[in-house]
Amino acid sequence: MDFTGKTVAVSGAAIGFGRAIARMFRDHGATVHGCDIRPETQEALAAEGMHGQRVDLTNRAAAAAWIRGVEAAAGGPIDVLVCNAGGVAGQAMKPLESVADEEFDRVVEINLGSAFSLCRAAAPAMKAAGRGAIVTITSGAALQASLTGVQAYCASKHALLGLTRQMAHEFGPHGIRVNSVAPGFVRTNEATERQWASYSPEKQRQIVENVALKRLGTAEEIAKAVLFLASDLASFVNGQILSVDGGK
Template identity: 35%
Template sequence: MWSDQVAVVTGGSRGIGRAIALLLAERGAAVCVTYRGRAEAAGQVAAEIQAAGSRALVLGLDVADAPSVRAMIAQAETQLGPITILVNNAGVLYQATLDTFDYNKFEYMRRVNADGLIHTTRAAMTSMRARGYGRIINLTSIAAIGSTLHGNAFYAASKAEAMILTRRFAMELGGYGITVNAVAPGFIRTDMTQGRLSSTEWEIVEKRIRERTIMGRIGEPEDIANAVMFLASPDAGWLTAQMLVVDGGRMDYLASS
């Protein structure tokens, strides 16, 4: 049991973030769940955490805003205790081609997907360094290493930045007993991926992904949560600066096309 662990999961109100928050609570950790626009869903996650016997805190903020992030970490530490696990899950997906590119939409996505990771890490690292212990896990994407999904070039760029920051932050923080790793999910069944598609369109997408995946299925949020638990574990102290790809064995990367 991780009863001495305190975790922050950004973007924890749904999908992958929700699965991570619930599994952390199942292990015994206290969990701060952050959200940007889904207060009710985040509250439901907190209720499930408390029902599992763990402590929970729900805070609304935009991780792109540094002062809000600092205030969130301070409040989480006041109410739950020093942060030992930070899961940078909050992210924005903006799909575009060179023809449809909108700079303002891209810049906001980059501020969330990359700058947000910077803000949360800077805010959480102080108490981690003081205690000589920490686990930071960043959610990136297989898009960052070259999947061929149409319209994802700019999303991929923001996630590639997150991947590089993971390795550089690991170098800066490793001497303090803090590990920094990334998980790169493949195509996952969430309300975000399903939300804009009809049932017929979803069936077509799911079939296409299954055919490109060694394991013959798309991913579930729990698949990613299980990987995050490994990296968040106290036992994972000699593993840092790594990116764990969890995609069922995708076979449509640019490098192999």
């Protein structure tokens, strides 16, 4: 897979899946622009030969401005957009009746709203060029109940899958493919480490045993799936979800 001369934009690029995805695109020749809410984003990505910017993607205007900035730097449309930003916003499982409006809304905005804002902003230039690839990062929680137990996380990942499929039908006639990678449980950052540590040894054993390959995956294995869907190897793949979970 060769992305030389391609402009790739990755959200949530400072850590975890996003960092691994950004690095792998860079290693395959792409010019990579990443954004994240973390303060160290610009310096961390610049140190690895990528362009970084701190952006709060729950601010729709800020999300659109970042896309415009990437397009300006590229002198044209984004070739590959990876909507990776997401998470549970530090929340843990609790009864639905105890979930506050702002807690639910924040998780939905992070997981669904950010992807909507980025895709809406990137679509006009991609459509005008008649090409492009978008990959959303959903989750096993887009297909079933979530291990996190956070209702808004599960609901927003299901919704992101629906958005992905709808965009695939809308954008397809313009030469733009839209697909999704649904990772299984992977220990990639502070949030997933906290989640893993919250499980009993027996629960941890069960999670691994439920994977056909009898191990957890890595961020790099998720990144490989993203690059495949963004590449010409997947030129006739559109509106699909690729589960990268070791087999369930």
